[in-house]
Each structure stands twice: as structure tokens, then as C-alpha cells.
Amino acid sequence: MRWLLVSWAAISVLWAETVAFDRVADEILDRRLEAVQRKNPDRKEAMAAMFFEAGCSGDQYSERMVKGSKLPNLVCVLPGSSDEILMVGAHYDKVKAGDGAIDNWTGASLLASLYESHKKYGHRYTIWFVAFTDEEAGLIGSKAFVKNMQREELARLKAFVNIDSVGTGNLKVWAKRAHRPFSNLAATVGKQLQIEISAMDVDAVGDSDSHPFVDKKVPVIDFHSLDEKSFRMLHTDKDVLAAVNRERYRETYRFLTVYLGILDQWMGKLADGG
Ligand SMILES: [Zn+2]
Numbered sequence: 001m002r003w004l005l006v007s008w009a010a011i012s013v014l015w016a017e018t019v020a021f022d023r024v025a026d027e028i029l030d031r032r033l034e035a036v037q038r039k040n041p042d043r044k045e046a047m048a049a050m051f052f053e054a055g056c057s058g059d060q061y062s063e064r065m066v067k068g069s070k071l072p073n074l075v076c077v078l079p080g081s082s083d084e085i086l087m088v089g090a091h092y093d094k095v096k097a098g099d100g101a102i103d104n105w106t107g108a109s110l111l112a113s114l115y116e117s118h119k120k121y122g123h124r125y126t127i128w129f130v131a132f133t134d135e136e137a138g139l140i141g142s143k144a145f146v147k148n149m150q151r152e153e154l155a156r157l158k159a160f161v162n163i164d165s166v167g168t169g170n171l172k173v174w175a176k177r178a179h180r181p182f183s184n185l186a187a188t189v190g191k192q193l194q195i196e197i198s199a200m201d202v203d204a205v206g207d208s209d210s211h212p213f214v215d216k217k218v219p220v221i222d223f224h225s226l227d228e229k230s231f232r233m234l235h236t237d238k239d240v241l242a243a244v245n246r247e248r249y250r251e252t253y254r255f256l257t258v259y260l261g262i263l264d265q266w267m268g269k270l271a272d273g274g
Helices: 026-034 040-053 101-118 140-148 151-156 180-193 211-215 246-269
Strands: 061-064 073-078 085-091 126-132 157-163 171-173 197-199 220-224
Touching: 026 101, 026 246, 040 061, 040 073, 040 101, 040 126, 061 140, 073 101, 073 140, 085 101, 085 140, 085 246, 101 126, 101 157, 101 246, 126 140, 140 211, 151 157, 157 246, 171 180, 171 246, 180 197, 180 220, 180 246
Parallel strands: 085 126, 085 157, 157 220, 171 197
Antiparallel strands: 061 073, 073 126, 171 220
């Protein structure tokens, strides 16, 4: 089903552009969320199956073995007109306690739906959707991913968008870590879609897969939905499917779908420091 063509003319003449994408139906979003598994090897299989179902296969799909992990990073590449890379990542592993529904099946399951929304339409950037292994064990998957990237590949990597623990409330940006033009863009897109986006730093309490990318000076933005209450549910037996608010999860999907499309069009034009 083709979703809305967002008209940006309302914002300013500069934004007189449209973003085209297919909307993934609520039932499919829900089903992917409900595909959460308790064991990491099963999560890897479920993640691969979702990518496949979303249409990512053949040359576009690969599994990259990670030193120090039993499970690979899963990569789905959507080619663009340029070989510059926009990467979207989320970890699929969980800690032992709980179901790891919030942290981070919410983010991982969205990767497949975001890919599916954008796969039929032209993009400037080549978009890499990456499901990371072993974030919880110390960012093992994302660190290995960055380490294994060729120097020229890293030079082509223009943005890393991380999704970790969403759907428990309003979407939030880890402001302190975010590349300012990216967070400004998030605020603008949120306003246009009438989806509330706020700022909430989590560096005092945790870390995420954006870290190794920041270390390589790649511009990043982290999305999450945590507040004091939901943060305390992570890594406990309270992190179960029932703790995910479906409405917020769908809203997050809707926001990120549009955000990626806008980022793809505008990244090269966003001024530093915005
Ligand atoms: Zn996490």
C-alpha cells in the first residue's frame, strides 16, 4: 500500500520536495514485533526471516561474522544513485533477563519495515540496514563492524542512525551525542508529522551502538523512547512485549520512515552546526 506523499512545501520553499515510500500495514508491524524470541540465536533467525520477508535477499543481504560473538551482524543494502552510505542500525541481541522486547526488538524489528518502505523508490544514498549482534555484551557487533570497514568505505559513510529501545513512550533523541543538523531535522520532521520528538540524554546511564561510529567521527543520531520509568524496566523481567505501546511503536515507524527519506534528500545540504 502506498502511503502519503509528504509535501514539504508547507515548511519553506527549500523543502518543496516530496518523499515517496510504501506504508507497511499495522498488522505487519505488529506481527514483526510479536516475532520476538527469548534466545539470541532464535532472534538472529527471526531477524533474517524478517529481512527476507521484507524483500531483502540475494546480493542485498549478507551476514558478517563477528570476532568474539557466536552470532553475525546482519546487513541489508539498498542501493542508491551514489555510493555514499547512510546507515541505519539496531541491535537484535538481548540480556538474559526478560524478553528483550523493548531492548531492542522494537528497534531491530523496525529495520525490516523501514527497508520495505523504501525499497521501491530511488535514493541518493546507499542505505545499509544493519542488525547488530552482542550490543549488550559491550557493543561487540558494532565495534567489529566499524573495525572491519575499509578506510574508503568509512569515508563514504555519511550518517549513522541508531534505534535502541523505542515504543515505550514519545520518541526521543540522544541530543548530546547527535550531530546537530540531524537532531534539528528530526525536530522539523516531527513537527510536520505532528509527532512529538524530545531530547533526552542517556550517556549517564548507558551506551549504544553509535559509540564506535562517533569514535570514527561519523555523524550520528540515536533514537529511543526512554524515560526514568521505562529505563528501569530494561534488563529486567519487566522488559516484555506488553510493555511496548503499539501506538507509539507505529508512530515511531511512521516518523523514521519519513525521516530517512528526508535525510536522504537533505543530508548533503544540511549545514554543519545547523
Ligand atoms: Zn539496547
